[in-house]
Amino acid sequence: MYSRLFTLLALLLASGCQAPLTQLQTLSQAHGHRVEIQPTQPFPLALSVPLKAPGALRLRVYLEGDGRAWATSSQPSLDPSPRNLLLARLALEDPQPSLYLARPCQFVSAPGCRAAMWTDQRFGKAVLDSLDQALSGIKQRYGNQEFELIGYSGGGALALLLAARRSDVTQVQTLAGNLSPRYWAQTLQLTPLAGSLEPLDYRQRLRDLPQRHLLGLQDRSVPASLFEHYRVELGSARCMQQVALPGVSHAEGWTQAWAQWRDQPLRCKP
Incomplete structure (x- = not known):
């Protein structure tokens, strides 16, 4: 036990x-996983997998957020890799069979990695294609029949888009999820994300998707109030739950909140 705590402390001290x-x-490595680079197209993706292959029929895949998309309010970052590995920690600490999947150009670069891929086109077809291929590769490798997707921040939009595209995503949970990038940009008075897809354009598919959305009431990056727009525009959803979390911001408070909610069953209408 003390050896593990020492390892994690050393990790925190060295991470900067x-x-x-x-x-x-x-x-x-500290959690018994290893990082692999998946040769998906058009972007290779970083994936953290357990050393012992999971044998579950349903796998959880944690989809990273937007990372460090912007260096300043007007200058895109040269490297969109997240500096705070919050979602990776949540994935690695999950007792359920889980994998962590990064977004295109995070942790690994490729010829097509240009700023548009993590700014205007962060939810675009090329991004979605690479993530879709990664899920298919995971399924072929581990033999699972279903996925539960966990999306953080912008990873929430991609989780919904993947669920609308695939038939094997049986549940989505989001943490500070950007459920409607189009409305998010309008609300925060940002430039529209040209070249990005919008989950609400696939509302017919998403109405039957079991989904839970955890909202930080102190979140200024993805305000909790955006959920109401998503709920109204989606229409009559068969199985959707909202969880409002006082004191939780975009980056703080998620460890305890997720541990409480991650395995709570969703109650769906018949």
């Missing part, structure tokens, strides 16, 4: 001076 990929590798 590590490159993002090295930081993710170190964190994964």
